[in-house]
Amino acid sequence: MGKKSENSDKNHKTKKPLGLTSALVTLTIMISTMLFTVAVLEKEPHIPLMIGTAVAILITMLHGYEFSEVEEMMYKGIRHALPAIVIIILVGLIIGSWIGSGVVATMIYYGLQLIDPRFFLAVVLILCGIVALAIGSSWSTMATVGVASMGIGISMGISPGMVAGAVICGSYFGDKMSPLSDTTNLASGLTDVDLFEHIKHMFYTTIPALIIAVVAFFFMGLQFGGKHFDTKKVEGILTTMQDNFTISPWLLLIPLIVILLVVVKVPAIPAICVGIILGFFAQIFVQGDSLTDALTALQTGYKIDSGNKMVDELFTRGGLESMFYTISLTLVAMTFGGVLEYSGMLSALINVILKFAKSTGSLIASVIVSCIGTNFTCSEQYISIIVPSRMYASTFKEKNLHPKNLSRALEDGGTLTSVFVPWNTCGVFIASTLGVSVMEYAPFAIVNYLVPIISIIYAYIGFKIVKLNDDRDTSLKEKPLSQSKPV
Secondary structure, eight states: OHHHHHHHHHHHHHOOOOOHHHHHHHHHHHHHHHIIIIIISOOOSHHHHHHHHHHHHHHHHHTTOOHHHHHHHHHHHHHHHHHHHHHHHHHHHHHHHHHHHTHHHHHHHHHHTTOOGGGHHHHHHHHHHHHHHHHOOHHHHIIIIIHHHHHHHHHTTOOHHHHHHHHHHHHHHHHHHOTTOHHHHHHHHHTTOOHHHHHHHHHHHHHHHHHHHHHHHHHHHHTTTTOOOOOHHHHHHHHHHHHHSOOOGGGGHHHHHHHHHHHTTOOHHHHHHHHHHHHHHHHHHTSOOOHHHHHHHHHTOBOOOOSOHHHHHHHSBOSGGGGHHHHHHHHHHHHHHHHHHHTTHHHHHHHHHHTSOOSHHHHHHHHHHHHHHHHHHHOOHHHHHHHHHHHHHHHHHHTTBOHHHHHHHHIIIIITGGGGOTTSHHHHHHHHHHOOOHHHHGGGOHHHHHHHHHHHHHHHHTTTOOBTTSGGGHHHHTSOGGGSOOO
């Protein structure tokens, strides 16, 4: 027994602390491979993260750690993502359920009829926000309603950059504030903040930016109010939806019930499950689909072949399998983050950053800048949320700051700024989908650049910055961040 203890002490003594140099070498290799793979080869970010993980493992073992210890670091990293993964799975199910049931079609149908030539830009922003809130995806919104809006707007003589800006503002507002959004669930899940608490806390930075954007687009759009535009595209979408779905205002009761459950403090998972079940039965009894069709929508997503490309792209989605990309990327990223965190490499980086982040304002500003930097270097908005979430989690707790301040900063700095990076997956997608370059639409992506600015201002003046010593938050102060109430 004594000999074993002696050997253990000997092994422990051979371990060298991993400092800033180890962290920089690991990150430089990962970021370099990420930039080359994503920006040059236009491939997925998974493999560069795995290469980064392999380098981190090698460096950690060279400092005296056993592989079994490094393996445990990876598992610890993955455990942080499990609450978010559960929600992401449910999100895939509810999207398939609500599309199959006609809930999404009903919301879009009534929303499209709000378009008025005099207020086109403002209405497009609001409509894209409604659609993105309903389906939880900015990309799907831009690829469908956004594409239609571009065609209509250009036919009216409106600048493509203006139209694209309105589409992006609405799509990212809806995505950011939707309980069905994968990035929203990632930010709340990785920081152990209740999903709807996270969304409510984001209202303070996001709603002012949205109001400013709506007012700005309202005045920008008035100059085009006297021009006529072709409504055939919108009419085609409305007709196709009527031909393929039973459109009924009664279907709006399903999202209203889920909202009511949230208002009465029902946790996110049970509320979403109710939405899934209601949508499942609505697909069978309202849309007249078979039990097999309803189950297929949950598993592989809803599929439609209407002959209208825009309608097909909008409604062919959802299901459990549609979330596998996000889940796999989360697992790989958290494996990488786990090694960096528990080997001490992240601590070395944080110590350097925290030398300049003495106040609450500078700390939150550092989070937002870190998210923006990750968007530029790693070219992926998911990573801009995942990596900083682990970098700053313990620091927020040490500084007596509620983790929902961190979750909000992650979204304010990560989700929204991805559109400004031409080689980021979001920037590439928008440019190719809407046919407008980043430089052309960037000045009009008002919500996307105002929210981080507002967030930093709030941090420095202390407005809506929640402390852990609030009476209602004392339970969080008593336990480690990773053990606080999951989403």
